[in-house]
Amino acid sequence: MLRAPSHGGIDRSLALALTGFILFVLANSFPFLTLDAQGQRLDSTLVSSSLSLYAWDQPILGTLVLLTTFVFPLAELLGVIYLLLPLRLGRRPARHSAGLARFLQSTQPWGMLEIFMLAVLVAVVKLGDIAHVIPGLSLYAFAALIGTMALLSTTLDLFDYWEQLPWEQPS
Amino acid sequence: MKFLTARNAGLIACDSCHLLLRKPVPRTGKHRCPRCGATLHSRIPRSLSKTWALLIAATILYIPANTLPVMSVVYLGRGEPSTILQGVMHLLAEGMWPLATIVFVASIFVPLLKLVVLSGLLISIRRASNWRTLDRTRLYRLTEFVGRWSMVDIFVIGVLTALVQFGNLASIEPGAGALSFAAVVVLTMFAAHTFDPRLLWDHAQHD
Numbered sequence A: 001m002l003r004a005p006s007h008g009g010i011d012r013s014l015a016l017a018l019t020g021f022i023l024f025v026l027a028n029s030f031p032f033l034t035l036d037a038q039g040q041r042l043d044s045t046l047v048s049s050s051l052s053l054y055a056w057d058q059p060i061l062g063t064l065v066l067l068t069t070f071v072f073p074l075a076e077l078l079g080v081i082y083l084l085l086p087l088r089l090g091r092r093p094a095r096h097s098a099g100l101a102r103f104l105q106s107t108q109p110w111g112m113l114e115i116f117m118l119a120v121l122v123a124v125v126k127l128g129d130i131a132h133v134i135p136g137l138s139l140y141a142f143a144a145l146i147g148t149m150a151l152l153s154t155t156l157d158l159f160d161y162w163e164q165l166p167w168e169q170p171s
Numbered sequence B: 001m002k003f004l005t006a007r008n009a010g011l012i013a014c015d016s017c018h019l020l021l022r023k024p025v026p027r028t029g030k031h032r033c034p035r036c037g038a039t040l041h042s043r044i045p046r047s048l049s050k051t052w053a054l055l056i057a058a059t060i061l062y063i064p065a066n067t068l069p070v071m072s073v074v075y076l077g078r079g080e081p082s083t084i085l086q087g088v089m090h091l092l093a094e095g096m097w098p099l100a101t102i103v104f105v106a107s108i109f110v111p112l113l114k115l116v117v118l119s120g121l122l123i124s125i126r127r128a129s130n131w132r133t134l135d136r137t138r139l140y141r142l143t144e145f146v147g148r149w150s151m152v153d154i155f156v157i158g159v160l161t162a163l164v165q166f167g168n169l170a171s172i173e174p175g176a177g178a179l180s181f182a183a184v185v186v187l188t189m190f191a192a193h194t195f196d197p198r199l200l201w202d203h204a205q206h207d
């Protein structure tokens, strides 16, 4: 696998990660879906799904949902910024950042925002005959976030990062 | 003639940063990649037995995951439990067959496919098969890629329990099968991860 380091790739990944982070904050700050059933209204945010599983005494499921829809996606966005920003500024990455890069690589399949989106669609359809579901502001931010993260995963390749990481050739 | 693998050539590639190194002589314990610090191994250690263990556990849990209710709709104090398959049937009854198809494939077909494909691949390695190695590797990549989508049902349960909380009037609660189902998804994802597709190539031969 031979390839010249590409500065365009770093710029693109950084821009996407920053955009993704802003969308992530937006998506988690406003109601996600509102349920209207006979005059009663219930708001729910993104993390509500995980919290309600804790409330139903399902801490393992709650943790699984929290990790896959909140912790790992957020870690990926922040991690990419942390790893690539020094490269963009022309510095070499710090030795200690290698552990973070490995963590991000191994947890990548566990960020599941796009699957969560499909689940929201299924849930809305299932509730169709019981109640009226109103999409919230953060649903749009969330949809944009999924697009951004999908683009990020196609451009992001820690190749440039690994190439720049200082290391000693064993003798 | 055998394929030339990196291992036969005396080389070892780091799984994490893809640095290609001359194979170190294993003396004590673990060898670490000098660049990224990941443990170096040309094949995942005890890959076969780990994958079998995870697959057997997942196969056992596949039964309660599909027979026990994964959630129940409580309306005016009366609970109506539903299994994964009943959930799919419900979507079909609503006329939402594209969505019903997606959920059926993701929740019932994909976990079963993963169990069957990974077991088949393990057996083929055991029998030192050199039959269509490239296709078997592709089959592995496919199951690894689609496996995550089975989580969709867990998220549906999460979204529904969060949205429908009208006290005594109506609520949706997670059922006993939900945890088994999540365990099947997670265990098969781990199994795909511990399975080392390079083992498929160790017996591959040119015609």
Ligand SMILES: [Zn+2]
Binding pocket: B014, B015, B016, B017, B018, B019, B033, B034, B035, B036, B037, B038
């Ligand atoms: Zn490495």
